[in-house]
Amino acid sequence: xxxxxxxxxxxxxxxxxxxxxxxxxxxxxxxxxxxxxxxxxxxxxxxxxxxxxxxxxxxxxxxxxxxxxxxxxxxxxxxxxxxxxxxxxxxxxxxxxxxxxxxxxxxxxxxxxxxxxxxxxxxxxxxxxxxxxxxxxxxxxxxxxxxxxxxxxxxxxxxxxxxxxxxxxxxxxxxxxxxxxxxxxxxxxxxxxxxxxxxxxxxxxxxxxxxxxxxxxxxxxxxxxxxxxxxxxxxxxxxxxxxxxxxxxxxxxxxxxxxxxxxxxxxxxxxxxxxxxxxxxxxx
Numbered sequence: 204x205x206x207x208x209x210x211x212x213x214x215x216x217x218x219x220x221x222x223x224x225x226x227x228x229x230x231x232x233x234x235x236x237x238x239x240x241x242x243x244x245x246x247x248x249x250x251x252x253x254x255x256x257x258x259x260x261x262x263x264x265x266x267x268x269x270x271x272x273x274x275x276x277x278x279x280x281x282x283x284x285x286x287x288x289x290x291x292x293x294x295x296x297x298x299x300x301x302x303x304x305x306x307x308x309x310x311x312x313x314x315x316x317x318x319x320x321x322x323x324x325x326x327x328x329x330x331x332x333x334x335x336x337x338x339x340x341x342x343x344x345x346x347x348x349x350x351x352x353x354x355x356x357x358x359x360x361x362x363x364x365x366x367x368x369x370x371x372x373x374x375x376x377x378x379x380x381x382x383x384x385x386x387x388x389x390x391x392x393x394x395x396x397x398x399x400x401x402x403x404x405x406x407x408x409x410x411x412x413x414x415x416x417x418x419x420x421x422x423x424x425x426x427x428x429x430x431x432x433x434x435x436x437x438x439x440x441x442x443x444x445x446x447x448x449x450x451x452x453x454x455x456x457x458x459x460x461x462x463x464x465x466x467x468x469x470x471x472x473x474x475x476x477x478x479x480x481x482x483x484x485x486x487x
Contacts, residue, residue: 207305214309215316222317228279233321236271237328239391240264249333254393256424261336264329265417266390271321272349273356273381273410276314280360281377284310286370293465303465311357318353326421336423344441345420351445352413355452359409362455365463384410389418409451416444 222228240263247259255262287293296306329335360377367373385391387401388411394402405411419425419441 207302210301210305211308211312214306215312218309218313219316222279222313232271232275232279232317233324236267236274236321236325239270240267240325240329240333244333252393257422258334260329260333261421261423262393262418264326264333264335265421266414268322268325269352269410269414269417270385270390271325272318272353273413275318275321276311276353277356277360277363278374278377278381279317280310280314280357281363281367282370282373284361284364285367285373288364288464289370289467291467294467297465307361311354311361314357314360315350315353318356319349322349336421338421338423341420345417348413348416348420348441348445351448351452352409352416355409355413355448355455358452358455358459361459361463365459365461368468381410384408387411389414409448412444412447416441416448419444 240260243263244260249259251258252262284293297303326335326337330337363376363380364373367376384405387394387397387405388408389405390410394405397405
């Protein structure tokens with residue numbers, strides 16, 4: 204077991220090196236959400252949002268940190284895993300002595316680690332540049348929220364990689380699902396007066412619960428232990444949000460395990476891709 208853990212560590216390290224050597228991936232995961240924080244505070248100012256009782260930066264920093272974490276896990280794993288499968292990398296890995304679960308654990312562990320780095324950078328910039336308040340009493344709840352949320356979206360990313368037919372369609376599917384949900388999940392705008400159907404969509408999917416849980420952990424107007432289920436009397440309701448995210452994570456893991464493929468689509472068990480046979484005589 205100790206040897207396997209060492210292998211997982213090396214896989215996480217290797218995947219991190221690949222990520223940081225890909226400037227485009229690093230830009231859209233780390234810098235892109237930060238640009239939104241700068242733009243929103245410049246456009247709306249950093250005054251108190253009357254309906255929320257917190258400043259613009261205090262609201263947007265945790266919300267955009269969640270967006271960065273989801274990009275680092277969900278989008279990253281969905282796209283890179285599907286492309287690696289198309290390129291035959293997953294098939295080659297499965298043919299080596301390295302246990303497949305170690306390789307996948309390395310991918311997931313790297314994505315979760317990058318998500319945590321993205322969140323720390325976002326909140327650090329928010330605290331230094333815009334006065335975002337870091338609440339010491341709820342840092343534990345915030346960390347648990349980040350781990351559960353990142354793990355959930357990593358599982359969802361692997362689920363998408365398992366279901367999409369090829370690597371070319373993975374970016375479209377990942378972005379077409381994450382970006383619209385961000386608009387109904389309090390990432391870019393507050394949806395307090397949204398139509399019922401929009402609120403229902405946001406409440407059904409896990410992104411809004413991730414945003415709400417982390418936002419509550421950095422909301423100075425709330426009180427309590429940080430793991431309340433009810434949220435009554437101004438207390439946190441992080442526990443309920445964690446339960447919803449965990450349910451999505453378990454469901455996504457089951458689907459990913461059921462439909463995950465190591466071979467490129469159209470490849471034969473022997474390893475060769477199918478080729479057109481029209482006009483070729485049998486046995487020729």
